[in-house]
Amino acid sequence: MNNVVSDSMNTGTASNQADTKFPFPAPSGYPLPQAGEGKEGADLNQKRPSRHDAAGSLYKKPWHMLFYKEVLRFRRVSFQTVAAPVMMALLYLLIFSHVLESRVSVFGGRVSYTAFLVPGLIMMSVLQNAFANTSSSLIQSKMAGNMIFFLLAPITPWGFFLAYVLAGVLRGVLVGIGVWLAALFFAPQLWHPVAPGWIIAFGFLGGAVLAMLGMIAGLWSEKFDQLATFQNFIIMPMTFLSGVFYSVHSLPDFWFKVSHLNPFFYMIDGFRYGFFGESDVSPWLNLALVGTACALLTWGTWALLARGWKLRI
Amino acid sequence: MTCAVEFQAVSRRFGDLQALDDISFQIAPGEFFGLLGPNGAGKTTLISILGGLVRPDSGRAFVMGHDVATDYLNSRRNLGVVPQEVVFDPFLTVRETLRFQAGYFGLRSADDWIDEVLHHLSLSDKADKNMRTLSGGMKRRVLVAQALVHKPPVIVLDEPSAGVDVELRHALWAFISRLNKEGHTILLTTHYLEEAETLCDRIAMLKSGRVAALDHKQKLLSSVDAKMVRLTAARVPDSWLARVRRTEGQSFLIELQRFEEMEMLLAALRAENIAIKDLRVEKSDLEQVFLQMTGSHFEPNAEEARGEAAA
Numbered sequence: 001m002n003n004v005v006s007d008s009m010n011t012g013t014a015s016n017q018a019d020t021k022f023p024f025p026a027p028s029g030y031p032l033p034q035a036g037e038g039k040e041g042a043d044l045n046q047k048r049p050s051r052h053d054a055a056g057s058l059y060k061k062p063w064h065m066l067f068y069k070e071v072l073r074f075r076r077v078s079f080q081t082v083a084a085p086v087m088m089a090l091l092y093l094l095i096f097s098h099v100l101e102s103r104v105s106v107f108g109g110r111v112s113y114t115a116f117l118v119p120g121l122i123m124m125s126v127l128q129n130a131f132a133n134t135s136s137s138l139i140q141s142k143m144a145g146n147m148i149f150f151l152l153a154p155i156t157p158w159g160f161f162l163a164y165v166l167a168g169v170l171r172g173v174l175v176g177i178g179v180w181l182a183a184l185f186f187a188p189q190l191w192h193p194v195a196p197g198w199i200i201a202f203g204f205l206g207g208a209v210l211a212m213l214g215m216i217a218g219l220w221s222e223k224f225d226q227l228a229t230f231q232n233f234i235i236m237p238m239t240f241l242s243g244v245f246y247s248v249h250s251l252p253d254f255w256f257k258v259s260h261l262n263p264f265f266y267m268i269d270g271f272r273y274g275f276f277g278e279s280d281v282s283p284w285l286n287l288a289l290v291g292t293a294c295a296l297l298t299w300g301t302w303a304l305l306a307r308g309w310k311l312r313i
Numbered sequence: 314m315t316c317a318v319e320f321q322a323v324s325r326r327f328g329d330l331q332a333l334d335d336i337s338f339q340i341a342p343g344e345f346f347g348l349l350g351p352n353g354a355g356k357t358t359l360i361s362i363l364g365g366l367v368r369p370d371s372g373r374a375f376v377m378g379h380d381v382a383t384d385y386l387n388s389r390r391n392l393g394v395v396p397q398e399v400v401f402d403p404f405l406t407v408r409e410t411l412r413f414q415a416g417y418f419g420l421r422s423a424d425d426w427i428d429e430v431l432h433h434l435s436l437s438d439k440a441d442k443n444m445r446t447l448s449g450g451m452k453r454r455v456l457v458a459q460a461l462v463h464k465p466p467v468i469v470l471d472e473p474s475a476g477v478d479v480e481l482r483h484a485l486w487a488f489i490s491r492l493n494k495e496g497h498t499i500l501l502t503t504h505y506l507e508e509a510e511t512l513c514d515r516i517a518m519l520k521s522g523r524v525a526a527l528d529h530k531q532k533l534l535s536s537v538d539a540k541m542v543r544l545t546a547a548r549v550p551d552s553w554l555a556r557v558r559r560t561e562g563q564s565f566l567i568e569l570q571r572f573e574e575m576e577m578l579l580a581a582l583r584a585e586n587i588a589i590k591d592l593r594v595e596k597s598d599l600e601q602v603f604l605q606m607t608g609s610h611f612e613p614n615a616e617e618a619r620g621e622a623a624a
Contacts, residue, residue, distance in 0.1 A: 060417060061419060062416065062417050063417075063418045064415075064416070065413055065416025065417050066417060068413075069413050069415070069416075072404070076404055140403075144400060144401070144402070144403065145398055145400035146400045146402045148366065148394075148396055148400060149400075149402070149413075149414060149417065149459065150417050151364070151365070151366055152365070152366070152389060152392070152394050153389060153414075153417035153418055154363045154385070154386040154387070154389040154390050154417075154418060154419065155417060156386070165618075231387055269360075308368070311490060312365060312366055312367065312368055313366070313367050313368070
């Protein structure tokens, strides 16, 4: 039996190998990981400073790289993933504000309809894009079969979770900022929100909730078709009917109550509070509900990942 | 000594199919080990357990002493897997693919090593090409590079020759042998008998999820009791007609139960005055071993059974 222990690789087995094409042990005699060695972030060639392009010194843990890949994925096609959603939101803004500005009164007329509309559109963009990012990335990896590359890597379930959810939130927030900046042309008073802390809190929590839902949908779907069903028949109606375009107080009693069953309503309502200091329900209630949803989904998504649901058979 | 790879009573069932049934064996560091079996025998399922892609119903598996279930971070750091299917990330170039792969293993600046791997696999000039633009053979080489990028002591190759042209196959064989000589433990699955015969030190034969045979290649080959003798002559002695397995003109393939029967065959030929034009002992091959161990043929040309593969 060939009992070459892995140490022998360090001791210059290359010396007698004339073939220059396969001097496989690195000239420096690279150290093979030994049994028991478990350091993360071992640097293979410390002498060289890390490069600044694609894979720079940004990451230390395996999941950092996965996060970076997720960001790169949407950045590479940012016209489609960031610019297009901003454009879409602006079209809604143009049409609805033009048609309804003089007909709809919100918050007792203290806020113009156009200004009222903008935070809802921003939040809707954050939610939809956070969902789209995680779900489409997962289904694409699944269809292409390249998920195997990080399934074989030493990445913990938390690592997967953070990489995907944070990248989803980041895309949602970038689109949201884009919509906000562009909307300043229509409603300049939004440059000075009343309570920015609420905006940040709801933007992040809402984005995280939808990124997690996107992860679950992406894991669950076997093909693009199923994911599209999830997106078009659940996520889209719920975001549209959550009080983006109107104050729920203007609805008939029945629909007013139904709106309160829609979890997205609380995200958008709380987000809007940050801009105007006014909302349909108390921001604290909004925060409590959205925070609870976020916590439950965090646990649920993590549990699915830890079980390897639909990933490891 | 820590085993490079160890399976302890691993079983796994998929619905009605017992994919793996109480598999136990060990692979020592530095070995070139072949996992041989027809399609659907459970090879891919077994190696998928090492990488955590498939989880056993019972039993345990270890890579360099690390349990793949409870100590998976360390077991995966020690393992490089070249999957059977050619998969890639269409957003990335070859170099990016390797950088990300290194990053998934927590390696920060692996650029020097990546350059080297690219060089060894003749991919240097393709480094900045998008994965989509590469030919199938090139993509497969990138898969090999990806498995090596974190310098794992244990390398698993799942059917490296499937769908690969002869030239690339031999280049891959040379490369894998090289890795083995330099200390890497190699576990290779194949349903090409020739591949296992050429490369492997020890061979496990899987049949329907069970280990049908496991030994050094030479011992397996010499364990074939029945010897085939090819006799070229005008005819075969009457008493030996029952032993003729194949007839091609004046060439007869005759089965001997034991090698000592050779003398009896010669005596019979002499007694009947049959002139021997040629007499050769056929080398036993793994096909015969498999036949003897399992009582069934190897069916090397069977269609690719894909159901067993982990997605």
